[in-house]
Amino acid sequence: xxxxxxxxxxxxxxxxxxxxxxxxxxxxxxxxxxxxxxxxxxxxxxxxxxxxxxxxxxxxxxxxxxxxxxxxxxxxxxxxxxxxxxxxxxxxxxxxxxxxxxxxxxxxxxxxxxxxxxxxxxxxxxxxxxxxxxxxxxxxxxxxxxxxxxxxxxxxxxxxxxxxxxxxxxxxxxxxxxx
Amino acid sequence: xxxxxxxxxxxxxxxxxxxxxxxxxxxxxxxxxxxxxxxxxxxxxxxxxxxxxxxxxxxxxxxxxxxxxxxxxxxxxxxxxxxxxxxxxxxxxxxxxxxxxxxxxxxxxxxxxxxxxxxxxxxxxxxxxxxxxxxxxxxxxxxxxxxxxxxxxxxxxxxxxxxxxxxxxxxxxxxxxxxxxxxxxxxxxxxxxxxxxxxxxxxxxxxxxxxxxxxxxxxxxxxxxxxxxxxxxxxxxxxxxxxxxxxxxxxxxxxxxxxxxxxxxxxxxxxxx
Numbered sequence: 001x002x003x004x005x006x007x008x009x010x011x012x013x014x015x016x017x018x019x020x021x022x023x024x025x026x027x028x029x030x031x032x033x034x035x036x037x038x039x040x041x042x043x044x045x046x047x048x049x050x051x052x053x054x055x056x057x058x059x060x061x062x063x064x065x066x067x068x069x070x071x072x073x074x075x076x077x078x079x080x081x082x083x084x085x086x087x088x089x090x091x092x093x094x095x096x097x098x099x100x101x102x103x104x105x106x107x108x109x110x111x112x113x114x115x116x117x118x119x120x121x122x123x124x125x126x127x128x129x130x131x132x133x134x135x136x137x138x139x140x141x142x143x144x145x146x147x148x149x150x151x152x153x154x155x156x157x158x159x160x161x162x163x164x165x166x167x168x169x170x171x172x173x174x175x176x177x178x179x
Numbered sequence: 180x181x182x183x184x185x186x187x188x189x190x191x192x193x194x195x196x197x198x199x200x201x202x203x204x205x206x207x208x209x210x211x212x213x214x215x216x217x218x219x220x221x222x223x224x225x226x227x228x229x230x231x232x233x234x235x236x237x238x239x240x241x242x243x244x245x246x247x248x249x250x251x252x253x254x255x256x257x258x259x260x261x262x263x264x265x266x267x268x269x270x271x272x273x274x275x276x277x278x279x280x281x282x283x284x285x286x287x288x289x290x291x292x293x294x295x296x297x298x299x300x301x302x303x304x305x306x307x308x309x310x311x312x313x314x315x316x317x318x319x320x321x322x323x324x325x326x327x328x329x330x331x332x333x334x335x336x337x338x339x340x341x342x343x344x345x346x347x348x349x350x351x352x353x354x355x356x357x358x359x360x361x362x363x364x365x366x367x368x369x370x371x372x373x374x375x376x377x378x379x380x381x382x383x384x385x386x387x388x389x390x391x392x393x394x395x396x397x398x399x400x401x402x403x404x405x406x407x408x409x410x411x412x413x414x415x416x417x418x419x420x421x422x423x424x425x426x427x428x429x430x431x432x433x434x435x436x437x438x439x440x441x442x443x444x445x446x447x448x449x450x451x452x
Contacts, residue, residue, distance in 0.1 A: 135250035159248040164309075164331045179247050 015046060027102060028080060031087040032094050034102035039109075047115035047122055050152065053101045054118070058150035065098040065175075070107045072143040074154050079143055079162040086168050093175050098147075111140040118152045136160050147177070194295025212329050218311055220279040221327075228275065228285070232323055234315065238262075240324035241271075241316035252332035254303045254416045259314050261298035265291070271298035273317040278414050280310035282379065286414035294406045294426055296364030301422035305377065305414050308333050344418075347372040356422075359451055360365050364424035369397060369435045369447065371420075377413040394419045396438045403433030427451060 028034040035053060039046035050066070056063050069076040083090065094100060105114065111125040118128075129137035132154050136144070141160040149155055156177045159165075162170045212218065215236060225234060249255040261271050270376045274289040286304050304312065311326040350372040359365050371394050378391035382426040393413040398419075399406040406425045425433070430452040 110428075139251070143225050157246065157248075157250055159332060160251050163333060170331070173247070 026086075027104070028100060029084040029087055030082065031091050032035055032099040032100045034067070036102045036104060038104055041115070044113070045115050046113050047107045048103050049117040050101070050148075051115065051117060051119070053099065054148070054150055057099055057148070060099065062099045062150070063097050063155060064146070064148040064150075066101045066103065066146040066148060068105060068142065068144040068146075069102045069177055070105050070109070072107050073142040075161060075163070076143040080164060080170075082166045086171070089168050090150065090171055093172060097175065105142070107142060108155055114140065134158075145174075185222040200238040200322055209369075212311065213307075214329050215310075215327060216311070216329070218279045219314065220284065221277075221311060224277060224279070224284055229323055230313070234323045234325045236325055238326050240318070240322075241314055241326050243276075243312060243326045243328050244313050245330050246327040247329070248331050249306070252306050253345065253439075255306045255312070255330055255332060256301070257304050257312055258301045259299060259316075261316065265293040265295050265298055267293055270319050271295075271316050272319045273299055274298065274300065275313075275317070276302075276304070277313045277315070278304060278306055278310050281305065281307045281414045282302055282377070283414055284413045286412055288410045290408040290410075292405050292407065294404055295403065296426040297424045299422075299424060301368075302420060303416035305416055306330050306332050326354055342371050342417065349373065349437065349439070349445035351435050351437050351445045353435055353447050353449035355433075355449065355451065359427055361427055361429065364426055366422065366424055367433065367449075368422040369399060369419060370418055371397065371435075371437050371445065371447075372418055372440065375415060375417045375419055394437060394439050397421060398436045399423070399425070400434050400436075401425050401427060402429075402436075 027036070035056075037050075037053070038049050039048055050064075053064055053066075056062075069080070085178045099119065114125040115122050116125070117123075118126045123131060126137045127141055129135075132152070134146070134154060135157060139160065144160070145158050145162060145164050148157040156174075156179060158174075165171045198426050204230060218305065236254065240262050242262070244258040244260065245255060248372075257276065259274060259276065262417045263269065263271070265271065271291055274287075275285065276287040276289075277284050278286055289300060291298055298316070306312065307442065309329070309331050311327045312330050313325060316324045318324070352370045352372075354370075355370050356366040356368065373394050374389075374391075375393040376389050376391055377393070379387060380389045381387075382389050391413060394411050395410045397419070407423065409421060411419060431450075433449040433451060437443075437447070439445075
């Protein structure tokens with residue numbers, strides 16, 4: 001292994017350890033008034049029923065900011081810590097247009113076990129993603145974010161993970177659906 | 180560019196990796212830039228690729244379309260749209276597609292003929308870190324036109340490799356989208372089943388880096404008339420796909436000849452009307 005690669009590997013490990021040292025119990029910060037969804041049907045399947053959230057979004061003319069986090073995922077903790085740090089700046093922007101839905105999962109929950117219920121169908125991750133035309137169907141990544149309107153229509157192709165919007169201006173780009 | 184020139188060029192580019200980027204830091208420490216901005220890497224690259232030549236920035240002749248954020252850094256959809264038809268008096272002779280901050284920034288060089296009809300191309304690229312993705316369109320009169328987009332993604336060159344279809348490696352599939360239009364640009368695509376390994380991907384089992392193995396060139400012809408030649412690199416995503424146009428003058432065979440970095444040779448054909 002070249003020196004550069006070794007340095008990069010060590011940096012990656014150090015980064016992961018540093019993120020892992022954040023509290024494991026953290027969730028989407030309360031300041032954003034998230035609606036917490038626990039999975040149903042465990043342990044065989046982990047199904048999240050999005051229907052009540054969609055109905056509420058329609059009623060209140062808001063969009064959904066659906067966050068899938070894992071209890072044991074360092075990168076989820078990093079994103080949540082970022083949101084917590086910048087709540088004063090970000091909460092008004094979230095509150096204006098979005099309802100935050102916090103889906104609780106863990107890294108052991110695979111794409112095959114993860115289901116979403118929308119309308120009269122409950123679909124496994126990959127099929128759900130294909131149905132909504134999301135390119136992330138190939139790989140489940142924690143954390144994941146979806147933006148939906150009240151009819152469960154995706155508003156923008158989101159990236160895998162949250163690493164590209166962990167600054168305030170970039171989080172605002174996402175909220176503004178800036179492509 | 181000959182293989183030895185290309186090697187020398189890539190060696191010189193390696194020196195580019197250490198260019199400081201402090202001036203690009205945005206709040207939070209992440210780099211940020213306008214779509215049409217330059218970069219230290221681009222300054223270096225453009226001087227190497229087009230020494231002493233004037234590059235005209237803008238979308239009057241060529242436009243590149245890429246998302247600000249893609250689902251995966253290993254597969255960023257990129258579309259090049261040319262604003263002039265391929266006519267013998269003036270046509271797009273060459274398209275250079277680059278990713279400024281990739282380990283190998285020159286992703287593709289497409290050598291075109293008027294048989295393309297309309298020099299529009301689509302493909303998917305690996306983007307290793309926040310970077311500009313650029314196209315340079317070289318016209319038959321020698322003019323150079325360029326356009327760029329800033330893409331925010333990362334890890335495209337070290338993404339976990341897909342090993343689902345290694346038994347099909349080299350399978351080359353040509354498709355025509357919709358109807359064939361005789362004498363008119365007709366949309367088609369070529370896909371090569373290939374991992375296009377970058378050399379930066381880690382085998383999760385052996386914890387060893389997978390050696391580079393990627394498609395070097397795709398040469399497309401119709402009834403033995405060259406449509407285009409593409410020189411490619413591992414900055415193109417796995418299973419390299421090019422969507423292009425060609426002008427059929429009657430029935431015949433659309434043919435793609437593929438060479439990879441281990442001298443693997445593959446051929447795909449499609450018989451048309």
